[in-house]
Amino acid sequence: MMDLNIKEPTTRNAKTTFQEIEKSAIKLFYKNGYHATTIADITDDAGVAAGTLYLYFPSKLVLYKHLLLTFSHNIRRYIAARVNKMESRYDKEREGVKAFIEYARKNPEMYNIIWESLYIDRDLFRDYYMSFAKRYKKGLDAAVKQGELREIDTDVVSFVLMGIANFIGLKVVFKLGERNDDIDYIVDVVMDLIKNGLFKERE
Amino acid sequence: MMDLNIKEPTTRNAKTTFQEIEKSAIKLFYKNGYHATTIADITDDAGVAAGTLYLYFPSKLVLYKHLLLTFSHNIRRYIAARVNKMESRYDKEREGVKAFIEYARKNPEMYNIIWESLYIDRDLFRDYYMSFAKRYKKGLDAAVKQGELREIDTDVVSFVLMGIANFIGLKVVFKLGERNDDIDYIVDVVMDLIKNGLFKERE
């Protein structure tokens, strides 16, 4: 695992300080983006002095990477936990899309922080999507073996499904278009499409 | 239309200068992102003095917005031109996905420049995707009326289809996963999915 040289706090109060810095950084990176957010903005918001941030994080970049990895870890855990409860591939797929959207709505900061990696450290961006895709592909391959999915290129399919989840999440988070509060309805439409296709006639 | 206060050049040589600045800015915003690209980087690359840039663009931000609007305009024109040649909705959909991917591959800068708007001017980002989605929805609504598509929420579907095109484009541009040079093959897989769904049994 990438060593970020973050110094974990040990005392009770210091742990609070650490978390306050994280919280403020997430809030401000989301609101204004990485570059427009200054160290002073973060430390002011957290109610600590500028130097305090450097007790824990050696640089602004490392703070950002730390948050990215945390989000990346959390969303995967969250989705996996919910998907694993399901039996059929259909239910897994439905739950996966739903979990993604719900996580995105609860943590709208995620989009900004993950996508912004494209402009901050392109390798982080690549790694994030590649490892997400790989895990997705694994699940799909298993389902093909079980005979639940048609024989289809699971590498391509994993990107198709990630694209769907991400853009539906985008729609919900940024309230683009209609009915963005009714997640169950939106998931129904998406699953209908994934199951039955877009066109009227099959073959 | 948003007035950016760009001063168009009139003489032959000045037009070249203007285009050189555009070209260098695209190249560098793509390569290093908006914030990491300095005015000096752009003007050095274009072979002009720093002050020259300000003859045409009142600020770095306006230069960026100008490029974003140009891309946004171009990709829509490009896709529309190709889609309009097709008769059936199936062929239109296939050609639309293929055109998007091919445009993205020929102009990989597009991704960076459009997505980065989320961190530079969030309204630009919203406007871009909302107007894209609206136009998409119109085409889908027409196809539903013609009886070519199933009765399905075209607002949601437009985001699903944009998500698919964008993430497949991402896969191809960033060479994530396999077979990224074989666009026809990838489009085949995507269309198979859109037509026949993911699962083995229907209903």
Add this chain to the structure above:
DNA sequence: TCACATTATGAATGGATATTCATATATTAG
């Protein structure tokens, strides 16, 4: 209670860079 380690402060530093402007050259219209 006393040394030692950890945590906190915030003013000072140093480097970076968008933009301006005084000056110079090229182009065009009459």
Add this chain to the structure above:
DNA sequence: CTAATATATGAATATCCATTCATAATGTGA
């Protein structure tokens, strides 16, 4: 040809901001 206009230069300016560091306060183990 000549004024007027458009184009080009690049050093100087003024601001911004990540990081450091000398100093102080707080917590901890013996």
